[in-house]
Amino acid sequence: MSKNFAPIVTEKFTIRQFRAEDAGDIVRNISSDKIYAGTYRIPRPYTLEIANQYIAERLESYAADNPKSMLFVIEVDGEVVGDVGFKYVLGHKGEIVYWLADKHHGKGVVSTAAKLICDYGFDMLGLDKIYAEIYIDNIGSQKVVEKLGFHKEGEMKKHLVKNGEFKDIYYFAKFK
16 A cells, blocks of 8 residues: 555655654654653653664555555654654554654644645545544644544543553544
8 A cells, every 4th residue: 555655745844654764863752751641652761672663563564465554754854753644554444643743843743744644544545534542631632633624422431551540532533
């Protein structure tokens, strides 16, 4: 599917496939309290070894005939400052995920990148549904998906465990 993914270039940023040399930028930009608090799957500390493994998994997914995930970097001025894509692609649906370096928050980067990736999911991957699982206290991410036309479908109590504590989430979805 993604073998034909052409970079998406905007005035502010580029969305492209991961490269092995992205590891240093990823470690530097993902290692913040705010990103860690708002995400479920990003470990702490985030080491170069973890970044290299993550990139290797992304490169494998690009080569797969039926990848289960499709994630891409967000690059600003030659620096990887985040990623966006689908953590899970299961038949007709995909779970959108993203993170962005703190210094780029509030500039419309994530909402624009997420919109472009949703378009890619609907148009190129043939998805009919894109969903997001967002911590109830992650107001910023809730605003991003609501701005893109996602609707809150429900609340899941004690859905995830992070640092030994149960976390409640909202489940948002958008349909083609």
